[in-house]
Amino acid sequence: MRSWPSRRIALGGDYNPEQWPREVWSHDMELMRESGVSFVTLGVFSWSWLEPAKGEYDFAWLDDVMDLLHTNDIAVDLATATATPPPWLSAAHPEILPVDHEGHTLWPGSRQAWCPSSPVYRDHALALTTQLAQRYHGHPALAMWHVSNEYACHNVPCYCDTCAAGFRGWLQRRHQSLERLNDSWGTAFWSQRYTDWQQILPPRLTTTFANPTHVLDYKRFQSDTLLDFHRSEKAILADLSPGVPVTTNFMTLAHFDHLDYHQWAAEQDVISTDHYVVNSLEHPRAELAFSGDITRGLAGGGPWMLMEHSTSAVNWQAVNPAKAPGQTLRDSLAHVARGADTLGFFQWRQSLSGSEKFHSALVPHAGPDSARFREVVELGRIAQRLGEVVGSRVESQVAILWDYQAQWAASGPAMPSTELGYPTTAHAIHRVLRDRGITADVVHPSADLTAYKVVVVPTLYLVTDEHAAAVAAAAQAGAQVLVTFFSGISDENDHVRLGGYPGAFRELLGVRVEEFFPLLDHEEVSVGAGTGRRWSEDVTAVAAEVLERYSDGPLAGRPAITRREVGSGAAWYLSTLLDDAALGALLDDVTGAAGVTPAADVPVGVEAVRRSSHDGSWLFLVNDTDREQHIAATGHDLVADRPFGPDTALAAGAVAVIRED
Known part of the structure; x- marks a missing residue:
């Protein structure tokens, strides 16, 4: 295994070479070197390529990509590829498919079409994880394992019969007896008293309001069930690939609340998250900062990984605005200000087809001869200069x-x-x-x-x-x-x-x-x-x-x-x-x-965050306004690579990272 890039802010993102002919791969390596990419997340949605039929594995293409990345000194965050089943699995075992609140089966054709409680799905996923761990645990490009992807993004809550049985078992472990469950749920109300465990169902669509504690316990159950699944994959990796850190990417966005990440955090060797700017929010920039601060809280105050964000537009909002010039850089460094030591994007090369073909990427449809890619290259240069910040912690009272x-x-x-x-x-x-x-x-x-x-x-x-x-x-x-x-x-x-x-x-x-x-x-x-x-x-x-x-x-x-x-x-x-x-x-x-004082005296619309370590302190200034601002600070700006202060103007939309005197 190799160590994670640590002399710079690590820069990279999801790499999906299986979407492209092999002649593109070598060009990818050239562009990665040009843009300063130091890591990739590999194989997230590759199950159907790695196991085209049950028990028949094809790793030749992945071997070649891993070797190519190693040759180009790029660290690999290797996914277990268990986020989405291949068509052959759901066709052979339709019982793995999730069921919604109204009893409708959620069919294949998208992603994450699997029930969190399905033992069949778990068995197949663990078999693939085992194969990957056995094959790549000693590969010199491997720096981290990436389990599944964005748990619960699409398939939770599931209300199928398999989940119903799992829920009853979970309730028996939590409450021990029906008497205690009836007391906890307040089932004296509306004649809901249970006299047999088999009477209990998920809180499916019913005549009117469901029992609130029933609903609450079901949310706990679904989070715990997925966490147990995660632990199962992690245990295989720990056994067959010891010493390689393991993570899964959280989603610390305002609208995502399916998992109790405070319980999940203890199971991660590295805390990582995905964040995308939601333009429909009243204060999207403030929500970005909140997401970073909650992720840092999950990391115990230490540095964390931004596994995914976007260079420009996403594909899943009603309207998907492109980012203004300079915003790729500004969004990225706003996350670094809040404690991120790794900047990952979805994805490396913008897809030709599929549901995310209009989701932006490091290499856009326009190719490297584009303003967006030039901004990525500039971000790579800045990430190199910010190496001295790596490992420092955000100051907060x-x-x-x-x-x-x-x-x-x-x-x-x-x-x-x-x-x-x-x-x-x-x-x-x-x-x-x-x-x-x-x-x-x-x-x-x-x-x-x-x-x-x-x-x-x-x-x-x-x-x-x-x-x-x-x-x-x-x-x-x-x-x-x-x-x-x-x-x-x-x-x-x-x-x-x-x-x-x-x-x-x-x-x-x-x-x-x-x-x-x-x-x-x-x-x-x-x-x-x-x-x-x-x-x-x-x-x-x-x-x-x-x-x-x-x-x-x-x-x-x-x-x-x-x-x-x-x-x-x-x-x-x-x-x-x-x-x-x-x-x-x-x-x-x-x-x-x-007696709490601000990191700096700043006008409204300018973020000021300080990171520090035994080597010094760095003041991050993020100007979210549409005009230049003057901030009383002195030192060396690592973004512009020049002295800052005592009367330096911070341009509209600009960022400064000041190594303080």
Whole structure:
């Protein structure tokens, strides 16, 4: 095996040579050298080429590609190719196909058409993994194993009979007895009490709202089932290819919530993720930053891999805008700012045919004589210069708590408002902090919170007693803790905590909420000099200072924002979603009380993030505005390879990475 490229920001992406005639391969190598590509992910969707019939393997072409990459000093992240079955497998075993919520079979013809619980699919996938591990474990190009691809992107949740049987087994292990399951699910409601395990089905399409805890447990089951499948492949690789790191690519995008990545992270030797700019979002650049920060949280604060992003347009949005000149570089370095030491793209060469033929690539349809490829070449040069940053860590004194299981519960059936999505508040707070040059780690409630001066708890609807106690302990130890509305409401079984909201945080905050007052889409309430939307609450300050009150609407005169001193810290409560200016003023008060300072004094629209190590520090400045900006910083800009400051203008859309004096 070879080591991962570490003297530079590794640059590369998915390579699919099986889509092209062999005479193209040598040209690929020339262009990879020209553009500074140092790694490729190989074989992700190659199962039908590697095993054209059951038990009949063809590795000759892959041998040649592996050798060619080794000759050109390119590291290989070799996929197990188990992401999508070949047609012969689903034709011989249609029982492996997934079934949707309404009972429809999802047929072959796309990708990922397999049931997560299928033992037949698992057996065939493990057989292929074994063959690959035996053949390539000692190949000098091999640097990493890539298990499957984007788990749960298309085939979860599955509601087939195989999953139903698997779900019952999972429930027996989790709850031990029907009595405990009935208690956890609250089946006294609507005559849902179960008297035999065989009576339990997946939460399929039914007459009206499904049991919320039934739905929550099914999400847990599907995530756990895929994780067990991942572990099975990883175990084969660990046995037959010891010492080679293993990863699978997460999808830490705002809209993807099928897997509990906090549980998955512990099973990865390297944390990697895919991210694509979603242009339909109100704040796509802010979502990119949030994705990087949650990925870094999954990596325990250390560097991580961006396995996939795009040079320009994707193919799966209603409208797929091309990226502006310079945006390929800007998006890439924005991820490096948040902790990425590897920049991967989908894909190397833009496909001639298939569903992703209009998805951009490092080498576009126009070929290397194109502005896009020239920008890729420039990115390769910069990645080389950024080698000194590799291994450094992002500096942060603020934690934003994020829990996929809380997200699952908060998005369950029959909630007080469908206008309040779980990510909304976390994204807003993260974005407003980002506008102030303040970096936040996005971490699970089980993370060590003692390292942070500020802990933000946004809409943490479901929370365990243990995690609630950790938040209280952080305040007691000196942190400024900001808890927002709709937090602490339920326990891990999605049972409401009685006695008044916000349940688990009521004593910490010194407030008691008797009733929610969710707002319609067009409604607003006045809070001090600002406005609140989407949500409001009837708050009583039991043992807390009232900072702001509602000044109109049904809650006029009632507390809206409170603060309570706790130990050597404080606990703040926000009961509505404030506009940006008012939210920013509140966050200024919270961070000011904690002594948190920005990485740099920057105007709104310029990101400022600092990475540091024992060798020094590097200030990343990303100008997302349409005009040049002046930032007070001095040092050497590794992007432009020239001195920066004290009065250097950062051009519109430009990035600087300043080795600080």
